[in-house]
Amino acid sequence: MSSRRFQNSADAQFNDNWDRLAQAIREIHKKNASILSFEELYRNAYNMVLHKNGDKLYNGVREVITQHLEEVAVSQVVPAFPLSGASSSQTNPNGAGGANFLKVLKTVWEDHTTCMLMIRDILMYMDRVYAKTANVPLVYDLGLDLFRDTIVRSQNYPIQNHLLEVLLQQIKLERENEIIDRTNVKASIDMLLELTDASTKDTVYATDFENKFLETSSEYYRVEGQMLVGEYDAPEYMKKVDKRLNEEEQRVRHYLSQTTEPKIRNIVEEELISKHLKTVIEMENSGLIPMLRNEKMDDLGRMYKLFGRVVKGHDEMKSAISDYIRELGKAINETVTSNTTAEGGNAASGDKQTGATVAVRWVQEVLDLKDKFDKVQNLALSNDKAFQTSFNEAFEYFINKNSKSPEFISLFIDDNLKKGLKGKTEEEVDSVLDKTITLFRFIGEKDVFERYYKQHLAKRLLLGRSVSDDAERGMIGKLKVECGYQFTTKLEGMFNDMRISSDTMTDFKEYLDKSVLEKPKLDLSVTVLTSTFWPMNLSASPRCNLPPELTKACGTFQNFYLGRHSGRRLTWQSNMGTADIRGSFKARKHELNVSTYQMVILLMFNDKQDGESLSYEQIKGESDIPEADLKRNLQSLACAKYKILVKEPKGKEINPGDQFNFNNDFTAPLQRIKIQTVASKVESEGERKETREKVEEARKHQTEAAIVRIMKDRKTMEHNLLIAEVVKQLQSRFMPNPALIKKRIEALIEREYLERATGDRRVYNYLA
Secondary structure, eight states: OHHHHHHHHHHHHHHHHHHHHHHHHHHHHTTOGGGSOHHHHHHHHHHHHHTTOHHHHHHHHHHHHHHHHHHHIIIIIGGGSOOTTTTSTTTSTTOHHHHHHHHHHHHHHHHHHHHHHHHHHHTHHHIIIIIHHHTOOOHHHHHHHHHIIIIITOSSSTHHHHHHHHHHHHHHHHHTTOOOOHHHHHHHHHHHHHSBOTTTOSBHIIIIIIHHHHHHHHHHHHHHHHHHHHHSOHHHHHHHHHHHHHHHHHHHHHHSOGGGHHHHHHHHIIIIIGGGHHHHHTOTTTSHHHHHHTTOHHHHHHHHHHHTTSTTHHHHHHHHHHHHHHHHHHHHHHHHHHHHHHHHTTGGGTOSOOHHHHHHHHHHHHHHHHHHHHHHHHHTSTTOHHHHHHHHHHHHHHHHHSTTHHHHHHHHHHHIIIIITTTOOHHHHHHHHHHHHHHHHHOSOHHHHHHHHHHHHHHHHHTTOOSOHHHHHHHHHHHHHHHOHHHHHHHHHHHHHHHHHHHHHHHHHHHHHHOOSOOOSSOOOOOOOOTTTSOOOGGGOOOOOOOHHHHHHHHHHHHHHHHHSTTOOOOOOGGGOEEEEEEEOSSOEEEEEEEHHHHHHHHGGGGSOTTOOEEHHHHHHHHOOOHHHHHHHHHHHHTSSSOSEEEESOSSSOOTTOEEEEOTTOOOSOSEEEOOOOOOSSOOHHHHHHHHHHHHHHHHHHHHHHHHHHHHHHSEEEHHHHHHHHHHHHTTTOOOOHHHHHHHHHHHHHTTSEEEETTEEEEEEEOO
16 A cells, blocks of 8 residues: 555656656747756756656657657648749749748758757756666657658658758759859758668668769759750860869868769769760860860860769870871871972982982971970870870881881981081080980881981081081980990991091001102092991992092002001992092182092093083993992083083983083082082982891891890790790890791701700700
């Protein structure tokens, strides 16, 4: 009886305390917290928990808050629903209905969180003692869960649908340049971020909003991408894409979750960049190629940055630019081919438009193209190494498509080192040579270039046409850096010969002064060349019947030289010499600087009377000059700028039967005249074929030397490994054909340098 009375008393006490607490919570909801005594309420809650009524208190609080939220849903949230279509921009351009709904929801949410903070303060003891032991959410978290289930995900009213629709509509309006109230949108997003989904433990933002936002964004940008591609040119399209990316980044920063940023960025990149890569690149009059053509660096830079965001963007750019470089290179090659053909007939005329001009122009056009794409690389492509490699491959491709490129590059250097560097500073000289070396790197057949370079260097040194020894040595130094000392050994040997020859001539003059022999009637200067360094063919030394005075002088020098160097043999290269002779004409005397061959021809007219002529056949018979050289030298004397001889019949070609007279009426403003030998400086097909044969022969020896070097080191080697190693060693000079290597292996087996291994014919052994 007594215990029941206590029980009833305790229940009465609880009910009394609960009624006061429930009323206090209602007053808090009504914003009348100022009339309450929080200390008293806290004590009531404390007593309830202390008397083991925590569960009743917790459930009672849940019911009161739920009831209040249901009332709020009915009285405030549902009436604020936008009218059907009111959130669309057609009915209401500013989406005012939707904005008002968000504003109401913001107020409801802020009121609720404020109230929950107060309620939490009252029930702090229940949180600390009951909630933790009972493993239930703390009061504040309970309030958030109830708000989620009663308001945001209300089962009775479509609040969730309206909320998501309004949020997405507000974002759409902002994308269409409408002004929206970002504060209300941010408040709703923050609310969703603070609410947690019970099953996934993720935010309600992630489970309810984010996926829908990304889906609608994807569709929005898919449609916009198709529309923009149709309406705008490439630069404008990229500006729009850039603007969209910035907008989405700003949107995330202002009111969306940071976790959404990479996802929305990927969608914009996919829909506006990835899906339209080729379309933008290939846009007529505004795509990648027109940008390159017109040097639109800002647009190219924008394309590089935007396309770098997606997987295949830069690959597509590289491919398009590489194809464009090859196309431009092909056009340069075709222009040169047509010019060489057209100018082949003019080469004999003394016209300045010789093959050398074509060669120099080809190299200059390639250098200009290289400069253009270097500029693109620096200003628009952030010096991207992948792009540089792609560009280099394209240049290498079309440069090697021109079979004459090694000769052309050598001629370009020849042209610059002869005359082109006059008036230039050392820095400018170095710049020209550096640019040329860049092209040299692209040549696959560096041994062919070496052969031509040697020929052109020989002419510069022997004819004294080189502007600067420093520039020459600087160029050889650069070639040595690129290809190693073996590549330039012979070139350096040529310089050494020139230096030694200068000393030899000084000694020869002293010898003549002391000698009792009769001195030559002419001033002889001899350059002694080491046959292995210089481009000369000793097996077919040029024929020429020199005048008796010259033959005697040559004999004197030969006796002097062989007296000092026993065991050596001198072979006179009359095709490589020059002479200064004095010509007497009616008007005045002129000093003529001519080739040795031209001197021989002109001296033949000394014994002839005025008006007496020599036929082509007579000159050929008496001089014994090779026919091709004879024709070129006669053209120089009779058909070029300075007509020392007169040809009958007139014309620019030299033919059998032509008659030649000494032109006594010749006049010229200068006393000293240089007679250039007319020739197309670019080799004819016959000469090129001969050069090619010499190169192929040299390659055989180089290949065999490489094989022997490798086998001497390895002793035993399998066929494919040997081929690969030989290619690796020789590719800096030329790209050897595996068939050539195989032939050279067979030749070495025949000569007993190698043998096939017994039991496996694909393995070779080195024979010491």
